[in-house]
Amino acid sequence: MNLKSSNPKQIAAEQAVEYIQDGMTVGLGTGSTAYWAIQQIGKKVLNGLQIKAVATSIQSENLAKELGIPLIPFSEVEEIDVTIDGADEVDGAWNLVKGGGGALLREKIIASSSKQLIIVVDESKVVTHLGKFHLPVEVVKFGFELTRNKLSALGCEPKLRMVDQQPFTTDNGNYILDCDFKQINSPSECHDAINNIPGVVDNGLFIGMAARVIVGYQDGSVKEL
Numbered sequence: 001m002n003l004k005s006s007n008p009k010q011i012a013a014e015q016a017v018e019y020i021q022d023g024m025t026v027g028l029g030t031g032s033t034a035y036w037a038i039q040q041i042g043k044k045v046l047n048g049l050q051i052k053a054v055a056t057s058i059q060s061e062n063l064a065k066e067l068g069i070p071l072i073p074f075s076e077v078e079e080i081d082v083t084i085d086g087a088d089e090v091d092g093a094w095n096l097v098k099g100g101g102g103a104l105l106r107e108k109i110i111a112s113s114s115k116q117l118i119i120v121v122d123e124s125k126v127v128t129h130l131g132k133f134h135l136p137v138e139v140v141k142f143g144f145e146l147t148r149n150k151l152s153a154l155g156c157e158p159k160l161r162m163v164d165q166q167p168f169t170t171d172n173g174n175y176i177l178d179c180d181f182k183q184i185n186s187p188s189e190c191h192d193a194i195n196n197i198p199g200v201v202d203n204g205l206f207i208g209m210a211a212r213v214i215v216g217y218q219d220g221s222v223k224e225l
């Protein structure tokens, strides 16, 4: 018996994996939705799918290793054919907020070198305006208090991300400031204004990068946005 999952994240992720073909170089996303894509890729690799992969976080790299997905160093990557990743928010123009899991920098580096970025989300992530989810901004540790002041001046409330009462450190050794903008009306302008601040490494706005957005619904259906 092959019971189909009714987990919206899982069904969206599994549909995205159908776009992967033999010979492709695949970018592995990060988070609880990308997890299901990596699991499904692992099953397909076990059944003979021939791919090479790169991961957007140490967490996803470790999962890929456990599942036997062949990983290659970036020096061997010419182009990434398809990357499957999650998002924290997606608007109608497919602009994204990412970085809830703290992997936004590696995710953006890999997305920007991918022919196709497929975003997989459950229906709760689809929004009319970005900004309810606090925008993650990766900053260097040095002088982060000053960087935080400059971010505040853009009209948001930035908070240093903490885990177990310690500042969260990214895979790249930086901090994350989660910025409450309430509503982001001009995602592109907001992206550029943030990245112009010295000390900012990158922010979680992904503008015009998604090639497909696959949404899983509570009723078990899955649709492309």
Ligand code: 5RP
Residues within 6 Å of the ligand: 029, 030, 031, 032, 033, 034, 085, 086, 087, 088, 097, 098, 099, 100, 101, 102, 103, 104, 107
């Ligand atoms: C990690 C990310 C994730 O893709 C995003 O936070 C969505 O995660 P999830 O699928 O667990 O809801 O950007 O940095």
